[in-house]
Amino acid sequence: MFVERIKNGWVVHAPAKINLALEVLGRQPDGYHKVETLLVPVRLFDRLVYSPSAEPLNLVVRGSRTCPASLLEADANTNLAVQAVQKLAELSGHPPTGYLELTKRIPLQAGLGGGSSDAAAALVAANAAWKLGYDRQQLARVAEQLGTDVPFFLAPGAAIGTGRGEQLERISLGRSLPIVLVQPPAGLSTPVVFAGLNLARGEQMPHPQGWCRELAHRLSRGCGLAACKHLVQNSLQQAARNATEWIDRMADAMERLPVLVHQMTGSGSAYFAVCHSWRDARVTASRLRGGHWQCVLATRTSM
Ligand SMILES: C[C@](O)(CO)[C@H](O)COP(=O)(O)OP(=O)(O)OC[C@H]1O[C@@H](n2ccc(N)nc2=O)[C@H](O)[C@@H]1O
Numbered sequence: 650m651f652v653e654r655i656k657n658g659w660v661v662h663a664p665a666k667i668n669l670a671l672e673v674l675g676r677q678p679d680g681y682h683k684v685e686t687l688l689v690p691v692r693l694f695d696r697l698v699y700s701p702s703a704e705p706l707n708l709v710v711r712g713s714r715t716c717p718a719s720l721l722e723a724d725a726n727t728n729l730a731v732q733a734v735q736k737l738a739e740l741s742g743h744p745p746t747g748y749l750e751l752t753k754r755i756p757l758q759a760g761l762g763g764g765s766s767d768a769a770a771a772l773v774a775a776n777a778a779w780k781l782g783y784d785r786q787q788l789a790r791v792a793e794q795l796g797t798d799v800p801f802f803l804a805p806g807a808a809i810g811t812g813r814g815e816q817l818e819r820i821s822l823g824r825s826l827p828i829v830l831v832q833p834p835a836g837l838s839t840p841v842v843f844a845g846l847n848l849a850r851g852e853q854m855p856h857p858q859g860w861c862r863e864l865a866h867r868l869s870r871g872c873g874l875a876a877c878k879h880l881v882q883n884s885l886q887q888a889a890r891n892a893t894e895w896i897d898r899m900a901d902a903m904e905r906l907p908v909l910v911h912q913m914t915g916s917g918s919a920y921f922a923v924c925h926s927w928r929d930a931r932v933t934a935s936r937l938r939g940g941h942w943q944c945v946l947a948t949r950t951s952m
């Protein structure tokens with residue numbers, strides 16, 4: 650996340666994420682799934698502007714080429730950025746005021762964490778604008794009430810997420826990976842994909858694989874991704890394949906291209922390929938364009 654002070658407020662560049670690996674370990678008694686995941690920020694940003702005012706909180710959302718306006722929800726109260734400001738207002742006693750302007754570039758229902766990143770951005774902006782002085786840990790406690798992925802976006806860099814995904818260990822992977830992101834025309838709902846695993850409350854997976862920690866540690870020790878690409882796995886991919894044919898279509902398209910490894914991110918429906926080089930990522934993206942995708946873009950992970 651990058652925060653800039655401007656004349657009338659704050660601009661926050663809210664990144665997307667990919668889950669380089671995601672393992673479901675079981676289901677907690679509270680119904681959430683117990684996961685271990687390697688989360689990595691991506692250089693694709695929503696832009697959130699918060700301008701303080703004495704007026705009741707107001708939100709304007711704009712679409713973009715990668716997140717068309719026609720897909721955006723009209724109801725501001727369901728927007729996680731608004732919910733974040735409201736929650737911080739409740740906690741601090743500050744009135745829920747100000748003007749939020751959100752330009753969406755991160756595709757929706759993609760497993761790219763866009764809504765969560767916007768919520769984290771709104772928390773940081775309102776904390777600064779209202780001079781609350783909450784530190785990152787205090788903001789993280791508010792963030793985890795808004796959604797599992799929200800705390801991840803409060804700090805830079807990659808992290809291993811455990812618990813339901815909200816307990817974070819920051820880790821340096823020491824490199825930026827060139828990637829291609831593909832969003833198909835249909836999004837996927839996170840609860841629907843998790844429900845497709847059909848795990849009972851309290852049920853544990855019998856044989857944990859440990860992909861995430863192994864992958865994170867190998868990468869952070871300087872191992873090339875080619876040597877550990879078998880650890881790039883996502884336990885949710887099968888459930889997502891059952892929910893939409895687009896996952897197989899994206900996998901088939903990637904199979905025909907010279908990429909290092911490819912996989913779905915989070916609960917989908919977006920799909921990523923890690924490429925050998927930045928040039929390869931641009932070439933791969935241009936070869937995928939023209940398919941029936943909502944968007945294709947070449948970008949890279951942040952360190
Ligand atoms: C799949 C990931 O994106 C991986 O980073 C996250 O685990 C999902 O994070 P998120 O979108 O912030 O999810 P939340 O808003 O917290 O949860 C939405 C819904 O997904 C399901 N959910 C989510 C996370 C989790 N570990 N187990 C679940 O079963 C629950 O039904 C929950 O009500």
Ligand SMILES: Nc1ncnc2c1ncn2[C@@H]1O[C@H](COP(=O)(O)OP(=O)(O)OP(=O)(O)O)[C@@H](O)[C@H]1O
Nearest residue numbers: 727728729757758759760761762763764767798915
């Ligand atoms: N600021 C926001 N940006 C995007 N979606 C939002 C936002 N606020 C609320 N939502 C709602 O949340 C739903 C899912 O959000 P989002 O698109 O971030 O999911 P996702 O990419 O699957 O994220 P995750 O990886 O965290 O599961 C959207 O379909 C939308 O209805």
